[in-house]
Amino acid sequence: MINGIKTLKFGVEDREKCQNFATDFGLEEVSSDIEGTTKFSMDNGSAIYVYDKDDTRLPPAFEDGSTLREVTWAVDDQESFDTLKDRLQGVDGYKVDTDILYCRDPNGLTLSFEISVMQTSLDQASAGINQYGSINRINEASPVYEKAAPLxxxxxxxxxxxxxxxxxxxxxxxxxxxxxxxxxxxxxxxxxxxxxxxxxxxxxxxxxxxxxxxxxxxxxxxxxxxxxxxxxxxxxxxxxxxxxxxxxxxxxxxxxxxxxxxxxxxxxxxxxxxxxxxxxxxxxxxxxxxxxxxxxxxxxxxxxxxxxxx
CATH class of the missing domain: 3.10.180.10 (2,3-Dihydroxybiphenyl 1,2-Dioxygenase, domain 1)
Incomplete structure (x- = not known):
């Protein structure tokens, strides 16, 4: 029914510092489709949006300071989406906005749900690991990375x-x-x-x-x-x-x-x-x-x- 994390929305006190951190961490900044935010996208289709902490478009925070404000979970198909709509009625923060479903979990964190399938087969496979009785890398050295690029x-x-x-x-x-x-x-x-x-x-x-x-x-x-x-x-x-x-x-x-x-x-x-x-x-x-x-x-x-x- 749910197949992974699609997006995370953060409200932060220092967006420029977060931008520098995320870039050093290996995340790729892309043009944001939400005005006034910074967006980072990854190969499997997941993304992070960075808002200023006091941005009124964000849902309420479940703790003080910079923190996560919303998790969007990817839902397999329309049938699964409709099942969630039925199950979540009456849950705190329940709302349906066209093709997005919202609620809050018992921690007070806002969740949203969208129909989307996160990629699982990526052309980013690592070289195999050789172990006793299992040879998966022949005539090939293991990689050395200068920095990471999360998938x-x-x-x-x-x-x-x-x-x-x-x-x-x-x-x-x-x-x-x-x-x-x-x-x-x-x-x-x-x-x-x-x-x-x-x-x-x-x-x-x-x-x-x-x-x-x-x-x-x-x-x-x-x-x-x-x-x-x-x-x-x-x-x-x-x-x-x-x-x-x-x-x-x-x-x-x-x-x-x-x-x-x-x-x-x-x-x-x-x-x-x-x-x-x-x-x-x-x-x-x-x-x-x-x-x-x-x-x-x-x-x-x-x-x-x-x-x-x-």
């Missing part, structure tokens, strides 16, 4: 104080599937029965009782691009706080960078691909579930060593 928006992570209500909404109203969970702490949700590990992660923290944006994750080709992107952001003096590393839950390689958009931006790749046969796992949260390994502070682009240990 699309992969997932969004939200602080959700009422985790049960938020998870129930996304599963029951929007048809999302639970991939894995931290007991009373977090839910990894994918928007379709078959697909990548998660498009949304709802996170409940003991010390945070307000909703907000934790981070947005961007798909890159392979671990080499994760590293190339992170090194470039360090070279540009942005605040790289953890990465590269690997998540045991989802299997993804990652690198996180603080952003002026309000939450962190993440490069990631190699997450698990699931089908309806997958059975969600339930864990008590522990640090080793978040990272099998990780470099705190990132890697210095000059020494190629951990920044905090230089």
């Amino acid at each position: 699309g928006i992969g997932h969004v992570v939200l602080f959700s104080p009422n985790l049960v209500a938020a998870q129930t909404f996304y599963e029951d109203k929007l048809g999302f599937y639970l991939s894995d969970a931290y007991n009373n702490r977090g839910a990894f949700l994918r928007c379709s029965a078959e697909g990548w590990h998660h498009n949304l992660f709802l996170l409940k923290l003991p010390h945070k009782d307000t909703p907000g944006l934790n981070h947005v994750a961007f798909i890159v080709r392979d671990i080499h691009e994760v590293i190339g992107g992170g090194l470039h952001m360090n070279r540009k003096k942005w605040d790289s706080f953890i990465g590269p590393g690997r998540h045991p839950v989802s299997s993804a390689y990652f690198w996180y960078v603080h952003s002026p958009f309000g939450g962190a931006f993440e490069y990631y790749t190699n997450d698990d691909y699931l089908t309806p046969e997958w059975q969600a796992r339930h864990y008590d949260y522990s640090l080793d579930l978040f990272t099998e390994w990780a470099v705190e502070g990132g890697i210095d682009d000059t020494t190629r060593r951990q920044i905090n240990n230089m």
Whole structure:
């Protein structure tokens, strides 16, 4: 019914700083079809719009400062769109505007829905990985990236104080599937029965009782691009706080960078691909579930060593 994230709209305090950050991060600025905004587009068809924080065209913010203001989810077809129209009647913020459907989730974040199919087959495949018993690259070296060029928006992570209500909404109203969970702490949700590990992660923290944006994750080709992107952001003096590393839950390689958009931006790749046969796992949260390994502070682009240990 839903096949991915189509667009994100941000309201920010410093649009020029966000523009510089996004460009260094590897996003391509394009001519915006919304006057007074900055737009970045990616190969799979997803896009980011950057508004001034006080722009009255934006929906209300669910936290103070620069932050995410709207997520647009891509809907498969008219039948799916009509199903959502029926399911979401009575939900806070419900509105139908021609071919766009709106509501707010239990966190207070505005969601919209449009008929669109995000690209999944891209002519951007990485060189194969050679492993014991599985040779996928012959007479070809692995790539080295000077910087990253993300292919699309992969997932969004939200602080959700009422985790049960938020998870129930996304599963029951929007048809999302639970991939894995931290007991009373977090839910990894994918928007379709078959697909990548998660498009949304709802996170409940003991010390945070307000909703907000934790981070947005961007798909890159392979671990080499994760590293190339992170090194470039360090070279540009942005605040790289953890990465590269690997998540045991989802299997993804990652690198996180603080952003002026309000939450962190993440490069990631190699997450698990699931089908309806997958059975969600339930864990008590522990640090080793978040990272099998990780470099705190990132890697210095000059020494190629951990920044905090230089």
